[in-house]
Amino acid sequence: MNRTTIIVIGVALIAFFSYVSYKGMQRDPHLLTDSPLIGKQAPDFKLAVLDKPDGTFSPADMKGQVWMLNVWATWCVACRDEHPRLVRYARSAGAVPVVGLNHKEIRGDFALSPDQLIRIVPDQKTVSPQEIVLADQRSSDWLSKHENPYALVIMDIDGRVGLDYGLTGVPETYVIDKQGIIRYKEVGVVTDENLKNKILPLIAELQAKS
Template sequence: MLRYLVPLIVFLGVAGFLLKGLELNPREVPSPFIDKPAPSFSLPKLHEPEAQFASKDMLGQVWLLNVWASWCVACRSEHPLLVQLSRANIVPVYGLNYKDEPDDARNWLRELGDAYVSSLIDYEGKVGIDYGVYGVPETFVIDKQGIIRHKVIGPVTPSALDNCVLPLVRKLQQATAQTVVKRTEVEGCV
């Protein structure tokens, strides 16, 4: 009996691991930045290149930083959702225009609608590297203290927005300087 049982158990074990493996995304690199201060930067704005945007100006409010580019196909698919989000006026969304030609970027926004309070030109992708960006789009949720609380890798989907990003944003907005809200508190984020 045992000689049939042992291979069966081994098989079930391996099958279990493989089944779990099917659900995991091997290309997803977990950000080590979660719960760490967002790197500060100062970049020219896409629509008024002579004006600078400094990330430290955002201290005191919860905001989203969406990394996008006109050459990025997936950005096109997530953009309508971001436009909707910005119309809802829940949280300010800033764009990091990553390694893009400013003219192309402006045309792209004209065509698809501008979801951003402001887009910032990261022409050489240095700020992107500083934020550990390895694929576009990526979206960071940054709290009032300037700490990254969540990162969405790839396009933001309606379910990711409703189950994770928005509940997290609401919690972060209600938090005071003394309370720390982590993304683990929001079920949809884990």
């Protein structure tokens, strides 16, 4: 092996690693990984519906139609940026139902921290009823103030459903097809660009399928 060969190999290696790191640094860290849930059945749950006493909702209720699940909360600042877009979408013709999954609607005054809430809540039923009333009240007020784009809102007080959906933050949005399979997941705010270029074409495509 002569000197030229060695130099060529060296330069090739440096070029390769530079290219890999250059490409790697351009990627959005939020999109580092595709959710393993895409292409799988949306995890089942049963949660109370906001402002509908005794009303519950399960993903199975939406079988046969394409729908969106949007995770939000009144304490979520980024949701305020996303919200008008959802309202506009919900009012547009042919919009699919958007179900609002309220994630951990806990008191913003820190009178009750998530940890305390968790301690009271080994399972959903034992959350202090008073806290549920307050969480519902806050959510309803927020929605009447900012307009309500949701077909219905469900309350995930302790965030368990969020975990089952592989939630990494709020907001997140899922597109679920007629068979109840998750087809798309948006981590973070749904932008105009992604709504127009990804979500709307996907919904149209999914609706065309039987």
